Amino acid sequence: MTEARDPLHVDGELLATKKQGAYRLLTIAAPGIPQRFRAGTFVAVSTGEGRLARRALWIHRVKETGAYGPTLDVVVDPTGPGTTWLATRPVGTRLAVTGPLGRPFALPREPVSCVLVGEGHSAAAMFPLAEGLRERSCPVTLVVAAADEAHLLSALEARRSARAVTVVTADGSVGMRGQVAHHLPGILERADADVVYAAGPDATLRAAAAAAESRGAWSQVALERPLTCGTGLCQGCPVPVAGEDGIVRLVRDCIDGPVFRGDRVAWGALA
Amino acid sequence: MSLAWRGGRVMVASGCGGTGRELAAYADLAGLDFVTRSITLDPRPGSPGPRIAETPSGLVNAIGLQNPGLEHFLATELPWLVRAGARVHVSIVGSTLGEHADLARRLSRAPGVSGLEVNLSAPDQAGEGLFETREPFHAASVVAAVRREFSDDRPVLAKLRLDPSRAVETSRLVHEAGATAVVLGNALSAAMPDGRPGGLTGPAVAPVALRCVRDVCAVLPDLPVVAAGGVASPDDARRFLAAGAVAVQVGTALLHDPTTVARIAEALSRGET
Ligand SMILES: Cc1cc2nc3c(=O)[nH]c(=O)nc-3n(C[C@H](O)[C@H](O)[C@H](O)COP(=O)(O)OP(=O)(O)OC[C@H]3O[C@@H](n4cnc5c(N)ncnc54)[C@H](O)[C@@H]3O)c2cc1C
Ligand SMILES: Cc1cc2nc3c(=O)[nH]c(=O)nc-3n(C[C@H](O)[C@H](O)[C@H](O)COP(=O)(O)O)c2cc1C
């Protein structure tokens, strides 16, 4: 019953690993998964040593690597036991990888102005989205934000995918200083944004949804929760979201999301 | 192997196969014994997050029995599972004997139901407002009420606690009350890191399950026993089968690797001559 859009569970291999500021950029051979990728989807990876919950990672890039065919790049922020395990694996490590998982970003049909906001490691989700939008002739403003320069995903690379790149760091080490949420209304105004996409901490997503709504723009937010299975099996990742009927229900982040309409998330009830 | 058992040897454990659709990407559901998450008469929203925590070789969950209620289940999830060809065992749980009887009656008429699994062992019965089955005769009274309404020869599985001090006695009484088989067992009562009640599952509980399975099989050789608790590999399954179980259920391992059920079933059938 498997269909071409269905996710795959594969025995992958770590092909390359590179330090990128505070992050580790991993290139993974995961046969069949790159071909199914759409921006906003993620992979679930096992991290060994009796850890049963998966670790979710945005698919940052799909690229051709000669002998291996298309491969995946992911950005790992080593903040806890699972991500630290991943960031310290040597090349050649076998990795159980499931993906692509989740509902991708919806792309506009018209070439409308889009602002993409990515904070911290979550900015990884925004680069392939920027490319997809550029192919549709949408003017793209990419906002890359982080606590400091070490946690800023490559702005240089961002410039290849976006018409305009804005950098915001909390400590002001690069770009504008402060919380990205404070700068958003001005950024949306200057870009004359019709659509806002955001990935990052809940507070940033909420601010992006509010800034979009206040100027009548659409927003889509990519919400991160601890995902035990990532595949929709366990109901362990509840997110309160209003349905077509306006009634708020707990849906699953991993399979009903992780991308949601910003105006549908019941932000006050988010646990 | 007991003659009373006609199901497969590898089953999807309750609450670990989603609605079935999510699992279909990784396993062919046709002919697979699929136990649904526990269904209540009325919808339950479940608990707020966080719902699952990791422990060494285990998970603690506090899902709060999130489910759409019987009516919605009958209208959407059941027909889908039946179309996919799964052998559907509907897990039921309720607050009173009457609720269990109601669930059993309506499911006995629903097309495509292969059998029932009565969840007599939710790790936080009091907190969820469920009928409490502290004593074996409480569990047996639920099974009797269900059997009265679900009275043909389709299986009724009684899912029991992993409590080695009560497993044999409870198994005997639920068998006498009409259970076709017992499932040993459910998540162990535990706590989430913040202290809320939860249930511990995964390889961490496997030795407790093995003890219960072994004891019940030794004392009640005519009662089919289905093992559940930490099965993650063909070898785990073989260990339970060797102890006398007629089948195993796979739960937590599916959350770690959604192909586990298909892989274990395949390995067991290859092992046959
Ligand atoms: C869709 C999505 C995409 C993501 N993309 C990225 C990315 O590209 N890069 C990146 O660095 N991070 C990403 N994350 C966040 C990342 O998945 C989490 O930070 C990660 O699970 C952390 O695991 P950890 O063990 O390193 O750390 P911690 O979060 O510090 O773990 C602390 C404790 O929480 C528990 N825990 C952690 N994860 C789970 C879980 N899934 N279920 C149950 N308990 C858990 C464990 O007991 C662990 O010891 C993403 C998250 C989501 C939902
Ligand atoms: C996330 C999760 C949800 C569960 N939901 C139910 C449920 O609704 N009803 C039930 O009887 N058991 C439920 N269980 C228990 C499992 O069916 C199984 O009995 C238990 O997890 C032990 O097996 P395992 O170690 O293979 O997971 C759940 C377990 C988990 C991990």
Ligand code: FES
């Ligand atoms: S993480 Fe298991 S259902 Fe979402």
